[in-house]
Amino acid sequence: MSILKVSRLGHPVLRMQSQGVTKEALSSPAIQTLIDNMIETMIEYSGVGVAAPQVHYSLTIAVIESHGPRGDIPLTVLVNPDVTVLDEELLEDWEGCLSIPDLRGRVPRWGKLRVDGLDRHGDRLEFTAEGFAARVVQHEFDHLMGKVYLDRMRDYKTLTHVSEFQRYWLPEQTPSPSGRG
Ligand SMILES: [Zn+2]
Numbered sequence: 001m002s003i004l005k006v007s008r009l010g011h012p013v014l015r016m017q018s019q020g021v022t023k024e025a026l027s028s029p030a031i032q033t034l035i036d037n038m039i040e041t042m043i044e045y046s047g048v049g050v051a052a053p054q055v056h057y058s059l060t061i062a063v064i065e066s067h068g069p070r071g072d073i074p075l076t077v078l079v080n081p082d083v084t085v086l087d088e089e090l091l092e093d094w095e096g097c098l099s100i101p102d103l104r105g106r107v108p109r110w111g112k113l114r115v116d117g118l119d120r121h122g123d124r125l126e127f128t129a130e131g132f133a134a135r136v137v138q139h140e141f142d143h144l145m146g147k148v149y150l151d152r153m154r155d156y157k158t159l160t161h162v163s164e165f166q167r168y169w170l171p172e173q174t175p176s177p178s179g180r181g
Pocket residue numbers: 096097098099139143
């Protein structure tokens with residue numbers, strides 16, 4: 001397996017509508033290797049998801065996985081995904097993106113959705129995602145549509161570099177050496 005170069009904001013591939021993948025193409029060694037490499041790349045950069053455009057392939061494939069305080073998401077390969085909103089309430093929370101390094105921002109996302117698509121073997125994949133998992137799915141689904149999280153922010157007042165995020169936005173979780181409350 002290989003760690004792939006991640007495309008950064010400004011690369012046209014991040015703004016393109018990705019192409020669907022046929023079952024025949026999906027079964028090819030080239031696409032199966034791409035999926036393995038996307039997983040490897042996600043792990044290498046401590047991401048919770050990678051979409052194919054983020055590794056310079058304009059294909060509707062994304063991988064997601066999380067084992068952290070925000071929620072557990074089993075390793076899932078999404079091929080040709082479609083989402084149906086089950087709860088239209090928008091919840092705002094922090095997001096970052098491997099393609100937009102060193103920034104965080106608060107992004108409104110739907111709280112619950114159904115995901116339909118194929119798994120890496122071409123079998124039908126269907127599941128319901130809530131909360132953080134729903135957020136990650138929407139973030140990756142957006143990449144397949146040529147969108148990034150900045151497009152979804154209500155305003156940019158919360159857009160912050162990571163060090164400032166830790167210093168000013170999460171004070172209760174980062175006690176300072178001076179003992180500031
Ligand atoms: Zn992203």
